[in-house]
Amino acid sequence: MTTGARPRRIAVDAMGGDHAPEAPVLAALAVSRSTDIEVLLCGDEASIGEVLGRTGPPGGGLRVIHAPTRIAAEEDPRRALERRDSSLARALQAVATGEAEGLVSAGNTGALVLLAATRLGRLPGVARVALGAVYPTRPRPHNPDPFALIVDAGANLSCRPEHLVEFAALGSAYARVVSRVDRPTVGLLNVGEEPEKGDALLREAHRLLRAEPSLAFAGNVEGRHVPLGAVDVVVCPGILGNVVLKLLESVGELVLGLGEEVFRQRPAWRLGQRLLAGGLRRLSRVMDYRSYGGAPVLGLERVVIKAHGRSSSHALENAIKLAAKAVRDDLIGATSCALAAIRRGQP
Amino acid sequence: MTTGARPRRIAVDAMGGDHAPEAPVLAALAVSRSTDIEVLLCGDEASIGEVLGRTGPPGGGLRVIHAPTRIAAEEDPRRALERRDSSLARALQAVATGEAEGLVSAGNTGALVLLAATRLGRLPGVARVALGAVYPTRPRPHNPDPFALIVDAGANLSCRPEHLVEFAALGSAYARVVSRVDRPTVGLLNVGEEPEKGDALLREAHRLLRAEPSLAFAGNVEGRHVPLGAVDVVVCPGILGNVVLKLLESVGELVLGLGEEVFRQRPAWRLGQRLLAGGLRRLSRVMDYRSYGGAPVLGLERVVIKAHGRSSSHALENAIKLAAKAVRDDLIGATSCALAAIRRGQP
Numbered sequence: 001m002t003t004g005a006r007p008r009r010i011a012v013d014a015m016g017g018d019h020a021p022e023a024p025v026l027a028a029l030a031v032s033r034s035t036d037i038e039v040l041l042c043g044d045e046a047s048i049g050e051v052l053g054r055t056g057p058p059g060g061g062l063r064v065i066h067a068p069t070r071i072a073a074e075e076d077p078r079r080a081l082e083r084r085d086s087s088l089a090r091a092l093q094a095v096a097t098g099e100a101e102g103l104v105s106a107g108n109t110g111a112l113v114l115l116a117a118t119r120l121g122r123l124p125g126v127a128r129v130a131l132g133a134v135y136p137t138r139p140r141p142h143n144p145d146p147f148a149l150i151v152d153a154g155a156n157l158s159c160r161p162e163h164l165v166e167f168a169a170l171g172s173a174y175a176r177v178v179s180r181v182d183r184p185t186v187g188l189l190n191v192g193e194e195p196e197k198g199d200a201l202l203r204e205a206h207r208l209l210r211a212e213p214s215l216a217f218a219g220n221v222e223g224r225h226v227p228l229g230a231v232d233v234v235v236c237p238g239i240l241g242n243v244v245l246k247l248l249e250s251v252g253e254l255v256l257g258l259g260e261e262v263f264r265q266r267p268a269w270r271l272g273q274r275l276l277a278g279g280l281r282r283l284s285r286v287m288d289y290r291s292y293g294g295a296p297v298l299g300l301e302r303v304v305i306k307a308h309g310r311s312s313s314h315a316l317e318n319a320i321k322l323a324a325k326a327v328r329d330d331l332i333g334a335t336s337c338a339l340a341a342i343r344r345g346q347p
Numbered sequence: 348m349t350t351g352a353r354p355r356r357i358a359v360d361a362m363g364g365d366h367a368p369e370a371p372v373l374a375a376l377a378v379s380r381s382t383d384i385e386v387l388l389c390g391d392e393a394s395i396g397e398v399l400g401r402t403g404p405p406g407g408g409l410r411v412i413h414a415p416t417r418i419a420a421e422e423d424p425r426r427a428l429e430r431r432d433s434s435l436a437r438a439l440q441a442v443a444t445g446e447a448e449g450l451v452s453a454g455n456t457g458a459l460v461l462l463a464a465t466r467l468g469r470l471p472g473v474a475r476v477a478l479g480a481v482y483p484t485r486p487r488p489h490n491p492d493p494f495a496l497i498v499d500a501g502a503n504l505s506c507r508p509e510h511l512v513e514f515a516a517l518g519s520a521y522a523r524v525v526s527r528v529d530r531p532t533v534g535l536l537n538v539g540e541e542p543e544k545g546d547a548l549l550r551e552a553h554r555l556l557r558a559e560p561s562l563a564f565a566g567n568v569e570g571r572h573v574p575l576g577a578v579d580v581v582v583c584p585g586i587l588g589n590v591v592l593k594l595l596e597s598v599g600e601l602v603l604g605l606g607e608e609v610f611r612q613r614p615a616w617r618l619g620q621r622l623l624a625g626g627l628r629r630l631s632r633v634m635d636y637r638s639y640g641g642a643p644v645l646g647l648e649r650v651v652i653k654a655h656g657r658s659s660s661h662a663l664e665n666a667i668k669l670a671a672k673a674v675r676d677d678l679i680g681a682t683s684c685a686l687a688a689i690r691r692g693q694p
Contacts, residue, residue, distance in 0.1 A: 247574065250573075258483065265626070272626065276619030278615075279609050
């Protein structure tokens with residue numbers, strides 16, 4: 001039996017996200033019925049039981065681990081760190097002890113990053129745990145994955161140049177494993193393509209990235225390159241990544257909203273719009289990255305996937321499958337190799 | 348005779364932009380034929396004459412001012428500053444001496460901002476000249492203008508908190524005059540809506556903005572609020588503004604590109620797409636902010652409009668009209684008042 005055939009065990013924070021516990025429980029249920037992934041649902045037993053009571057029986061691989069409290073969406077992460085009885089703390093404990101191999105949470109992002117970094121430990125050489133996020137791009141000829149990755153998406157609000165190199169290594173390893181691109185291209189998000197563009201941070205980061213042989217550094221990329229999928233991995237400080245990502249979240253709504261205004265101007269367009277209504281809805285879903293499944297927390301000893309706070313059960317189902325895939329394909333091993341490669345390059 | 352009826356005089360950099368001198372010359376020609384705006388075309392006489400020779404006669408208000416050299420698109424602004432014989436330097440001279448009342452250039456942005464700040468002078472109390480930029484938003488009930496403003500769009504790569512307050516005052520004055528909104532709302536672009544979000548710069552800027560009674564500060568806005576037009580003026584450091592703006596430039600292409608993939612999936616959708624082809628092209632143009640006319644350089648003693656480097660003659664025509672409108676409606680007076688108001692609020 002190869003290791004690939006062994007069922008994966010994923011801990012799910014049943015109380016995290018806007019639609020918890022409903023969405024995480026239904027997602028776990030769907031996964032347990034349709035795959036051999038084992039799901040450990042961590043949260044308030046009564047609330048979870050209430051949702052499960054309304055549905056049919058789960059598949060064999062579903063188990064509930066009781067945790068009496070939950071971390072609120074806007075709770076201060078440092079306060080959340082003190083509590084050992086929250087659904088997230090319990091899910092992290094399951095991963096730390098090896099009960100589970102990966103974790104999914106749609107809850108408080110800051111708390112997830114801080115607690116995961118504290119409880120699971122960072123890979124050797126990682127100075128900063130980073131938040132990656134996938135977003136849809138225009139189709140790329142060399143990369144079959146319709147999604148590209150941006151790192152850091154908001155975990156690190158102030159960065160030093162060497163952190164951006166680390167983000168590049170973490171992102172490259174993720175793209176290699178999850179998007180299955182052999183040598184993912186990396187771009188530094190900046191105000192212009194020339195090496196001397198940007199502030200002191202971006203100029204020095206550019207110099208370090210260019211000097212790093214283990215990365216396929218494609219140079220600076222501008223904002224317009226991001227949606228066009230000019231590179232597989234976009235690297236930037238967390239404030240920039242957070243703003244870019246949230247902006248991409250609502251541009252579909254902008255374009256389709258403007259479209260409604262435009263399309264009513266002519267009878268043929270109004271008819272076309274009626275015929276295309278289902279296609280426009282489908283397009284809207286393609287643009288809606290809440291449904292993609294999740295953003296990896298990178299640099300940890302274990303696989304941790306952050307699902308969007310507004311995740312539906314379908315999105316959480318994808319997130320659980322993504323976590324299982326990252327475990328199966330040894331994301332952590334690939335990440336260790338990428339980090340070792342950039343450490344070798346350093347003086 | 349009211350001052351509003353006096354013809355406006357706008358200096359145009361005939362050699363700036365990807366399509367110069369063709370686009371600026373054709374734009375000046377169109378304006379001179381269809382309005383009473385007087386245009387001073389600054390650039391190489393022979394090149395301008397060559398374009399004019401191919402067209403019919405200009406209207407009465409067109410004049411050519413010879414300038415033998417041009418500033419290249421990627422030329423170092425500090426080097427460009429040394430030359431007095433460039434088309435931009437000559438156009439700025441016309442504005443500085445009062446020959447013209449406003450200026451339009453589609454050339455090198457860095458050079459435009461540096462030369463304009465040096466040659467035209469800043470308004471009292473302005474520490475940093477800022478680049479504003481307009482972008483299309485979802486329709487806003489209280490604001491008839493389909494465009495919102497973002498400041499700074501890339502002139503200031505590192506900022507202090509008080510600069511962001513200044514950008515808010517500059518942007519509010521512009522929105523009041525150009526969008527004709529009585530009390531434009533201002534949002535600080537950040538990673539979350541709570542006052543304590545962001546790094547030290549954004550937290551302190553939030554505190555200062557909230558304490559400023561002359562501004563309609565609506566608090567922090569996230570990336571997703573930008574395309575939705577949550578506020579009339581988005582305030583941010585230049586790197587963030589530059590990335591956001593360039594990203595918005597290409598999202599239309601992304602959405603319509605993904606649409607093409609989606610719409611071919613069903614026969615009814617394919618038919619709908621054919622009927623809607625013209626509407627989709629129109630939508631694409633609405634999303635393309637290159638055609639809007641231009642971005643104001645704010646904080647100067649004179650009206651200066653930066654047109655997109657890729658501006659068509661139509662976009663430059665809009666930019667010239669925008670400059671004339673800003674002169675007529677006394678943007679500079681409104682800006683002085685807004686700056687005086689925030690100075691009064693300071694200890």
